[in-house]
Amino acid sequence: MKKRFVSGLKYTLIYSVITFALLEGLLWIMGYRPYANTDYEVVSKPKNPYVADANLGIQLNPGTYRLKLNKKVKFKATHQENGQRFIPKKFEACINKVLFLGCSYTYGYGVNDNESFTAITQKKHHDWKVENAAVVGYGTAQHLLQLRERLINETPECVVLCLSSVHFIRTVLSQNYRANLRIGYRRSSSDVDDRMNGARFPYFDNTSGKVKHAKWEDLYSEIPGRYWSASINLLQNLRDKSKEPDCDPIKVTASLIKEMQDLCDKKGVAFGVICLDSNHETKALEKQLKMSHWLNVGFSFKSKKYTHLPYDSHPNAKGHKKIAQSVIPFLEKLMSDG
Template structure:
């Protein structure tokens, strides 16, 4: 009996069974394989051919879809997803302790009163070997520490502020502290953070409590990927605070992982080279940029309300060729924020493949932080010039 003589029920069965098996196999490959999408695309391309073969009216659609999927498979094979090196964090206090711990306010924080060695090996070469010291408040220590009675200067941001890949005394807050020993620097930055963690720190009163006295300046170091973190479109820090609009007002809506479907989708897409290298930076909408800028603006308003006279500055990395950097910086300027463009005052350090970037990683090197510290002490903390002279 030819396929054309099969009953509708039999045709449906020979279509649905392979499709169900393919769906299960695709999920298994997403879970187990590091680069699953070439195989997934080929599998579904074969399914498309089979459906077109069984149901002749769908033959053209099946063949066209198969061509698209086979082309995607080739693209996924040629365009591999971003593969970080092998990173490890070894506790120097107790081997069984993890470097990070869950936190309902911020999502994750470094374990308080701890020391950990971070190593990163890329292509067989050790690019990072640094020790991170964390104080009782889950903040990275600043060296020199400054006197407790000194006026605080607060740094907020992500790994660029935390100082990923450099020693305690080489981070940006530490290099500013070296130039301004009369002030006390506090490092509220951590890897994967964004302005939503800064706002949560301010709204909860945690920042003010740790400072002990009103800070002179709050410096937020921003990079374009913070937009994806604010809207929750990243496969990490899933329990981070989620902000959005409610009744026309910006407010906290819970955590990103309240939307349980989001994290598995993000982790799966992160394994796609086509998505991570060609599409990821282009899915950000103008509404996402406006929301992120509003979070920064609200943080500035919280600083002004809680600490009268305290200045709020944004140190902005453009990431050359990033598709949203220009729109994001324009929106921040439109909202009246004090914006310092790294691309304008130190364009050389934006080249992460130079001596200003850690090889095989791209985070700023100690030389880059030294350049930023000089600028901060000249333009944001101008008393430094008088002190040094």
């Protein structure tokens, strides 16, 4: 009896291995592959330019940092105590405060403090107090939470939301973006789990119709073996697809921007949207919102002339100058229209 059991188990294992090997070979023929992550190296001196935040996911860590991206792109970034990036300014009387909300493109990832399009805007208008509240990795859910908090005690002359096509998946915290966050951060540093302890990332929950939060440790889980097996990676992808949010990212983004507009209207604050790049989603969003103050910059993050490609796709100093050429006249009109 024991021999029959052992023999049966042996053949079961053999058949399982053969079946798995055949399936793996078939998937390779069909073009499926194990998961291969494109590592993105960031070296910062001092360390930790960004820290965990229980409401916004991450925040800027105050201090001056020298960063190097993928061994090539170097820049200096100064983070202020108020959680904003420093903008050099001449000491003159400031009549109007202009608040920029955005992601790494607006933050100026890859360029020095004085080279971002927000800094160029400040240089052009000494009578404005330009504040750059953009943070790497933010989407529209974070921007709404930022604005809610800021308008409690502040009344800027105008608020500008700098939108990008990458924000849609962030706003609903899609499985793809969850994977990018979790895998990318963890592969960039061995102690990232300790540093991200307490981080909660906001997203729009379609069931409740409200902004909710996902803990860092609950963001994303991987099936062991996906880095060496096409079969397991396919299983992971199918599982991720089944967990995708059941909502329209365009409609969600539109509802959040409308709330931002309403918040500004109640405080008598001018509000505008600067759409940095363009795709079918941004075009559909513009059509839904029908805003009077909407700017399409039309920037290409694939341009080798205006970005750091092939090392990084963020705008270089020339790219920020190009963006500023569109942003400044738009802001001037927004301010004059009130």
